[in-house]
Amino acid sequence: MKTEDYIIKQISVFSENRPGRLAAIAKAMEEEEINIFAFSIAEAKGFGVVRVLVDRPKDALDKLVNIGFMVSFTDVIAVSMHDVPGGLYEIANILAKSEINIEYSYAYSGKEAAVLILRVDQAEEAVQRLLDNGANLLKSEMFA
Amino acid sequence: MKIWDPRIEEMPAEELKKLQYRHLKTLVYRLYSFSEFYHRRMDEQKVHPDDINSLADITKLPFMYKSDLRDNYPNKIFTAPQDELVRYHVSSGTTGKPTVVGYTQKDLEIWTNSLARSLTAAGLGRGDVMQVSYGYGLFTGGLGLHYGAEKIGATVVPTSVGNTERQIELMQDLSVTAIACTPSYMVHLGETAEKMGISIKNDTDLKTAVLGAEPWSEAMRRRMQEQMGISAYNIYGTSELSGPMFTECSEQNGIHIWGDIAYTEIIDPDTGEQLPSGEKGELVMTILQKEALPMIRFRIGDITSIDESVCPCGRTHPRIERIQGRVDDMLIIRGINVFPSQVEHALLGIPEVSGHFRIVVDRKGALDTMLVQVELNPDSFSDKLSDIMDIRNKVSHLLKNQLNVGVGIELVAPGALPRFEGKAKRVTDRRVM
Numbered sequence: 001m002k003t004e005d006y007i008i009k010q011i012s013v014f015s016e017n018r019p020g021r022l023a024a025i026a027k028a029m030e031e032e033e034i035n036i037f038a039f040s041i042a043e044a045k046g047f048g049v050v051r052v053l054v055d056r057p058k059d060a061l062d063k064l065v066n067i068g069f070m071v072s073f074t075d076v077i078a079v080s081m082h083d084v085p086g087g088l089y090e091i092a093n094i095l096a097k098s099e100i101n102i103e104y105s106y107a108y109s110g111k112e113a114a115v116l117i118l119r120v121d122q123a124e125e126a127v128q129r130l131l132d133n134g135a136n137l138l139k140s141e142m143f144a
Numbered sequence: 145m146k147i148w149d150p151r152i153e154e155m156p157a158e159e160l161k162k163l164q165y166r167h168l169k170t171l172v173y174r175l176y177s178f179s180e181f182y183h184r185r186m187d188e189q190k191v192h193p194d195d196i197n198s199l200a201d202i203t204k205l206p207f208m209y210k211s212d213l214r215d216n217y218p219n220k221i222f223t224a225p226q227d228e229l230v231r232y233h234v235s236s237g238t239t240g241k242p243t244v245v246g247y248t249q250k251d252l253e254i255w256t257n258s259l260a261r262s263l264t265a266a267g268l269g270r271g272d273v274m275q276v277s278y279g280y281g282l283f284t285g286g287l288g289l290h291y292g293a294e295k296i297g298a299t300v301v302p303t304s305v306g307n308t309e310r311q312i313e314l315m316q317d318l319s320v321t322a323i324a325c326t327p328s329y330m331v332h333l334g335e336t337a338e339k340m341g342i343s344i345k346n347d348t349d350l351k352t353a354v355l356g357a358e359p360w361s362e363a364m365r366r367r368m369q370e371q372m373g374i375s376a377y378n379i380y381g382t383s384e385l386s387g388p389m390f391t392e393c394s395e396q397n398g399i400h401i402w403g404d405i406a407y408t409e410i411i412d413p414d415t416g417e418q419l420p421s422g423e424k425g426e427l428v429m430t431i432l433q434k435e436a437l438p439m440i441r442f443r444i445g446d447i448t449s450i451d452e453s454v455c456p457c458g459r460t461h462p463r464i465e466r467i468q469g470r471v472d473d474m475l476i477i478r479g480i481n482v483f484p485s486q487v488e489h490a491l492l493g494i495p496e497v498s499g500h501f502r503i504v505v506d507r508k509g510a511l512d513t514m515l516v517q518v519e520l521n522p523d524s525f526s527d528k529l530s531d532i533m534d535i536r537n538k539v540s541h542l543l544k545n546q547l548n549v550g551v552g553i554e555l556v557a558p559g560a561l562p563r564f565e566g567k568a569k570r571v572t573d574r575r576v577m
Contacts, residue, residue, distance in 0.1 A: 010527075012525075012527030014520065014525050014532075014557050015557070016554075016556050016557060016560060042527075042529050044529045044532065044533055045533075045536075046536075046553075046554045046555065047532065047554070047555050047556075049527050049529060049532075051527060068557065068558075068559050068560075069557060070520065070522050070525050070557045070558055072525055072526070072527060074527045103528060104528075119527075
């Protein structure tokens with residue numbers, strides 16, 4: 001199993017801080033019949049970045065660019081967590097021991113398990129360590 | 145009603161015109177003979193001092209522009225040797241190179257006399273305590289008012305700008321009766337006093353404010369006068385002409401421009417043709433007796449009109465209406481001149497953003513705020529907020545350095561700002577004066 005199989009293309013969208021931006025992104029996804037698995041909004045003074053995991057990243061990127069959004073792909077990994085107390089600790093601790101820095105993360109409750117999305121400074125290294133420690137990573141093909 | 149120099153200030157209009165003509169003739173001869181710059185300019189315009197045989201002939205003379213001062217930085221067009229200069233003032237240099245103005249002893253005397261007349265016309269004199277809250281230093285406002293106020297025997301409190309609470313304490317402790325500052329600072333003083341539980345109207349002796357260096361409206365004057373129990377007078381001048389020189393009299397009906405010091409024209413900014421009294425146009429001034437840095441037909445860029453009728457106060461010198469705007473797109477933000485072209489210039493040096501931008505000016509309380517919206521370049525987009533914040537801070541620092549005034553930065557997506565086919569409209573000024 002190659003580590004890159006677990007590197008997922010997240011869509012990152014720059015958004016001015018004004019009403020209707022998220023709605024415009026969501027509408028674009030709806031029109032293309034793209035399914036959003038998870039998203040988060042990071043906000044700073046005057047602007048925000050919307051991060052989205054979808055089933056067809058390439059189509060989503062093209063669509064958003066076409067309607068004028070500034071969009072890029074960002075490599076993230078998705079870990080299936082045990083949906084019990086201590087589930088997050090298990091994952092975070094593996095990364096901490098490996099000295100891998102989490103730049104940001106968000107989580108969603110999937111159909112079978114809770115899923116933690118991570119942007120880390122060394123993606124492949126993180127995948128390796130997580131797999132070595134028995135973590136359950138979601139494959140990128142789920143998101144393409 | 146006191147007049148500082150009745151012989152000059154009430155001089156019959158015809159006599160004043162003769163005096164102006166004599167000064168003009170002398171000035172033109174002197175400059176043609178001794179200034180390379182003016183000699184060349186006049187030759188280019190094919191005008192010789194002998195062609196100036198009446199005041200109306202001034203229109204034969206070439207205009208002077210701010211760029212002439214910049215192009216000849218720092219002192220190439222000075223007409224007095226360095227050892228005759230007693231002071232320099234330097235503009236903030238917001239449009240690129242700063243401009244330097246030099247003064248001989250006589251230049252300073254004329255400047256001071258001009259203000260002595262003006263402050264007297266605003267009702268001030270011996271017994272008044274005047275707080276000068278214009279900046280002291282390279283800016284002409286502080287020292288200009290300082291010497292003018294001393295000349296009329298007022299007591300000066302040279303507070304300069306800032307430290308507002310202390311200024312209000314001093315105002316009370318020293319029984320200040322008059323203040324000179326920008327109109328927005330006056331409002332700020334009023335608001336700060338209120339927060340301190342002090343009413344300018346009831347708890348201080350302040351009666352007179354001499355306000356200028358930025359545009360303000362009649363409505364703003366009325367509000368200030370009512371709320372603070374003061375009389376507020378407009379003061380006018382620019383650093384190129386010396387600094388602040390002219391004010392309104394007690395009539396508050398136009399700024400008296402001392403005719404023996406300055407000859408005033410209003411021109412059509414497009415054609416350069418002189419316009420008749422009462423018509424709005426670009427203000428052009430000739431400083432008739434300047435020694436160190438003579439200014440002939442200097443195009444100031446401010447829009448106003450002129451009224452040559454004798455003022456009910458008895459002064460015969462022409463008055464200009466409060467400044468209505470600018471010929472160019474200059475903005476005045478907290479007393480600092482800002483041109484959108486400077487913003488553009490600064491942005492073009494930053495690869496992370498595009499050259500598309502919009503300036504939004506607001507007034508929050510008494511303070512002007514300037515927001516620059518600028519498009520992020522797609523290549524520079526990172527989904528890490530800290531990377532984008534770094535870009536924002538970089539833009540903010542560079543603009544502050546260029547403009548000498550702090551601005552807010554808002555990064556927007558590429559294409560988010562309007563595009564223009566003709567002249568770009570880059571400024572939204574939402575200030576209510």
